[in-house]
Amino acid sequence: MHYIDSGSGTPLVLLHAYPVDSRMWDDVRPGLAGQARLITPDQRGLGRSPLDGGGPNGGGTVPRPDLSVVAADVLALLDRLGLDRVVLGGCSMGGYAAMAVLRAAPERIAGLLLVNTKASADTEEARATRLSVAERAEAEGGRGWLAESMLPKLLGTTTTTRRPDVVDTVRGMIDGQPAAGVAWAQRAMAARPDSSDALRAAGVPALVVTGDEDTVVPPHLSREMAGLLPRAEYVELPGCGHLPPVEDAHSFVRTVLDWLPTVG
Structure with a gap:
């Protein structure tokens, strides 16, 4: 599992969204690593982490698709780094993976940071759409069409109209x-x-952090999820869609650093 480990202080592990990789945290890394030990892995099969788990030259087997596998990868990384408990966060799919870790080993989590994600399982319609995308990716590859279909969902209107640099950055991550x-x-x-x-x-x-322009997980769903957590704070970032750490790094860093001392 490829990861970047920087900074010192409270261990903070952040899991990325789909279909990007840990580079989505690049703009928040300097600010967060100033006050936390920030660890950002590429999840299995994305970025620089191999799908078979066997290292850069392969040699492993590809497990059945399940986020419990990703959770096991994260826990193995914590063991490798000698970290008993961490603040665990994730954006979108990364949030799903963080919840998989919570189900598997709640004793390893000192705090939760959930960004534009949700607790519910997919509807049958959403599940069918995912499986269709998986089949198309295997048949055609993902370059071009995947970014075109995902960018309007991932980025808010403000970012799309005012930040072409961000659009290009996210497009590049998806295409890769x-x-x-x-x-x-x-x-x-x-x-x-x-x-x-x-x-x-x-x-x-x-x-629980969300962008007020997110159409994938609208703010009311994030508020409902925050209501499930006994000790949750809820923050809505203006002018952001589904990827606040990419769209407004400054506000995201400030929000996290304001909250992090509450973990202790």
Whole structure:
């Protein structure tokens, strides 16, 4: 599992959205790493992490698509780094993966940071769409069409109209993802269970962040998810869509740093 480990202080592990990789945290890395030990892995099959888990030269086997596999990868990374407990966060798919870790090993989590994600499982319609995208990625590769279909969902209107540099950056990340990893991630997300009970049982400090222009997980759904968590704060960032760390890095960093001391 490829990862970047920078800074010192409270261990903060951030898991990226689909269909990008840990580069989505690049703009927030300097600000967060000034006050936390920031660890940002590429999830299995995306970025520089191999799908088979066997290292850069392969040699492993590809497991059945399931976010419990991603959770096991994250826990193995924590073991490798000697970290018993961390603040664990994730954006979108990264949030789903963080909830999978919460279900598997709640004792490893000192705090939760959930960004533009949701606790519910997919509807049948959403699941069918994911499986269709997985099949197309395997048949055609993902370059071009995947970015064109995802960019209007990932970025808010403000970013799309005013920040062409951000649009180009996200497009480049999407175009660079391996088709097999894209397909595996879609199938893993399609198979995920509801995590509402795990959130209700989470007694740790939590921060739920959303963009007010997100159409994938509209703000009212994020507020509802925050209501499941016994110790949650909820923050809505203006002018952001589904990827606030990319769209408004300054506001995202300020929000996280204001909350992080509550973890202790």
